[in-house]
Amino acid sequence: MKRKVGLTIVISLMMVFSVIAFRWIKHRMEYAVTDAVFVKADQLSNVGFQKVSGRVIKLYKDLGDEVKKSEVIAEIDPTDYQLNLQNIRAKIESLEAQKEQLLTQLTRVSQELSVNYSMSDISAKEVKKREQALEKQLSQVQAQLELAQKDRERYKNLLERGVIPRRTFEEADTRYKVLKDQEESLLKSLEELRLSYKKSLENVSLSRIAFLKQKELKAQVEALEKEIESLKKQEELAQNYLSNTKLTAPFDGVVAKRYVSVGDVVSPGSPVYAIVKPDSMYVEVLLEESKLRGVQKGCKAYVRLDAYPNKVFEGVVEEISPASAATFALVPRDISAGEFTKVVQRIPVKIRIIKGDASLLRVGMGGEVEIKRVR
Incomplete structure (x- = not known):
């Protein structure tokens, strides 16, 4: 009897084990x-x-x-980054002020230059024309004076020989003296015109120097603008650094x-x-x-x-x-x-x-x- 019971238990355990093993194998095949x-x-x-x-x-x-x-x-x-940003902004403000001063100076020089150069150039050209006209007139008077001098000497010889009356000689002498006075007056006027022309040329030269000053001022303004632009990039970078002293979350979490x-x-x-x-x-x-x-x-x-x-x-x-x-x-x-x-x-x-x-x-x-x- 005991043997039959024991056999039954063994068979039951084997069946349970077989079912479990089957399920385990089946589960592993499916999963x-x-x-x-x-x-x-x-x-x-x-x-x-x-x-x-x-x-x-x-x-x-x-x-x-x-x-x-x-x-x-x-x-x-953020203290160091704030100070750095303040220093850069102070430099920008200083350079902006310098730029404004240079622009004001440049505007004044440009206006004066435009007027002075035009006037000096026009004046020099007009004086030169008048000088050329006087030189031409002087040349004509000198030619007439040369003839008048010859006539005067000829009439003087004739007067000394008693060939012509004194009045004829006096008329030739007077004509000579009038032409001589004209020559001296023209020479004096011509000298004054030449001095005036020289002064006009000096004014033109001064105007050209002013052109160089204007060019120099423009170069200084451009240099300041480049420096300001560079500082503004530094300002942007410094502002970025300052904002990065605060750490923010990249997403909700x-x-x-x-x-x-x-x-x-x-x-x-x-x-x-x-x-x-x-x-x-x-x-x-x-x-x-x-x-x-x-x-x-x-x-x-x-x-x-x-x-x-x-x-x-x-x-x-x-x-x-x-x-x-x-x-x-x-x-x-x-x-x-x-x-x-x-x-x-x-x-x-x-x-x-x-x-x-x-x-x-x-x-x-x-x-x-x-x-x-x-x-």
Whole structure:
């Protein structure tokens, strides 16, 4: 009797074991199962002061605090950057004042130059014409004077010999003296005109010097404009640096880590906070290549996390990496010599959670996943 009971128990246990084994095998054929599961986030960012360095004076957020996009979350001491910006603006104001003075001076010189040069040039040309006319007139008078002198000498000889009356000689002498006076007057006028022409030429030369001064003033204005333009670019850069003394959140999210404390000195690029966007979380599965059969985009997946063993999160396969995880290792395996140990490769599979309380997810959590294979 005891033997029959014992046999019955053994048979029952074998049947239970067979059912369990069948179910386990069937489940493994229908599902790809692995415990290489990690919670990650598409938007997990280490944020810090990108262009400036200094002492942290304010931290507005702490671990677990929510942040809004563009919200100020930290500040460093802006004193040095404010002073630099003030100095640049003071230089710009000083140069702008110098430029205004030069422009005023340039306007005055240009106006005077325009009037003086025109008048001097016109005056010189008119004097030259009058000089040429007088020279021509003088030439005519001198020719007449030469004839009158010859007539006077001839009439004087004739008078001394008693050939002509004294009146005829006196008329020739008077004519000679009148022409002589005309010559002297013309020579005097011509000398005055030449002095006037020389003065006009000097005025024209002074006007040309004024042209050079005008050109010099324009060059000084252009040099100031270039310097001001350069300072304005520096001002823009200094303003940018000053605005960067306030750290803002790049997106809506939650503070996952705070790296520094008030009073710490930070350098450009060093992280201050790690911020994660909760609705960007997903599950990454490193699926063995031997289990990849039947796993495609759109396959349903069931995730159990170690932190919540009694909760099942339903998801869907969103991406399957075209390369194994080992491909991107910092120190890849060297198989060029043909000597290597065969290792099962793992393919990254991205699963997006579609059912379940996603707010419970935390980056870095682990667990187990079952992916429904496509037949």
